[in-house]
Amino acid sequence: MHWLLLVLLSIFALPDTAGAMDAIGKVRRERPADLDASTTVATRYGTLQASYETDFPELPLNSVHTWRLSLQDKNGLPVVGADIDLTADMPEHLHGMTTTPLIQESDTPGLYLVRGMNFHMPGYWEVTLDISGAGSRHLLRFNLIVGESQRAPEGRKADES
Numbered sequence: 001m002h003w004l005l006l007v008l009l010s011i012f013a014l015p016d017t018a019g020a021m022d023a024i025g026k027v028r029r030e031r032p033a034d035l036d037a038s039t040t041v042a043t044r045y046g047t048l049q050a051s052y053e054t055d056f057p058e059l060p061l062n063s064v065h066t067w068r069l070s071l072q073d074k075n076g077l078p079v080v081g082a083d084i085d086l087t088a089d090m091p092e093h094l095h096g097m098t099t100t101p102l103i104q105e106s107d108t109p110g111l112y113l114v115r116g117m118n119f120h121m122p123g124y125w126e127v128t129l130d131i132s133g134a135g136s137r138h139l140l141r142f143n144l145i146v147g148e149s150q151r152a153p154e155g156r157k158a159d160e161s
């Protein structure tokens with residue numbers, strides 16, 4: 001009787017084990033003290049440069065918004081027709097966004113619209129771009145801090161009502 005129970009338990013335990021294996025593949029990473037949160041990043045040799053803008057002075061917390069993503073080559077020329085795969089993760093928490101952004105090339109050469117960005121938790125996020133086109137493939141990463149005002153608006157205290 002006991003052996004049968006063990007067999008059944010191990011069968012039912014399998015899906016959970018598979019989930020745990022996925023989690024083991026990732027490594028929790030804390031926010032670096034000297035985090036570079038630039039909105040422009042480039043590959044090591046400058047082959048590809050990416051930058052983003054939003055309509056907001058700071059990245060909005062828990063709000064679906066659009067990124068305007070610009071791609072340039074090493075000569076500063078717009079990169080058109082790129083195939084972009086974007087993922088966003090919180091390295092300290094091992095989870096991503098709850099939305100799946102849609103990326104569309106705009107009429108402006110080198111400008112791509114990323115709709116459906118949503119950082120649902122405050123803290124340290126990484127946005128990774130897997131960009132391919134013209135026979136090459138590059139990975140670029142933006143570091144960002146969401147929902148933690150670096151400084152209070154000028155002339156106002158944070159606790160002023």
Ligand SMILES: [Cu+2]
Nearest residue numbers: 090093095121
């Ligand atoms: Cu989180």
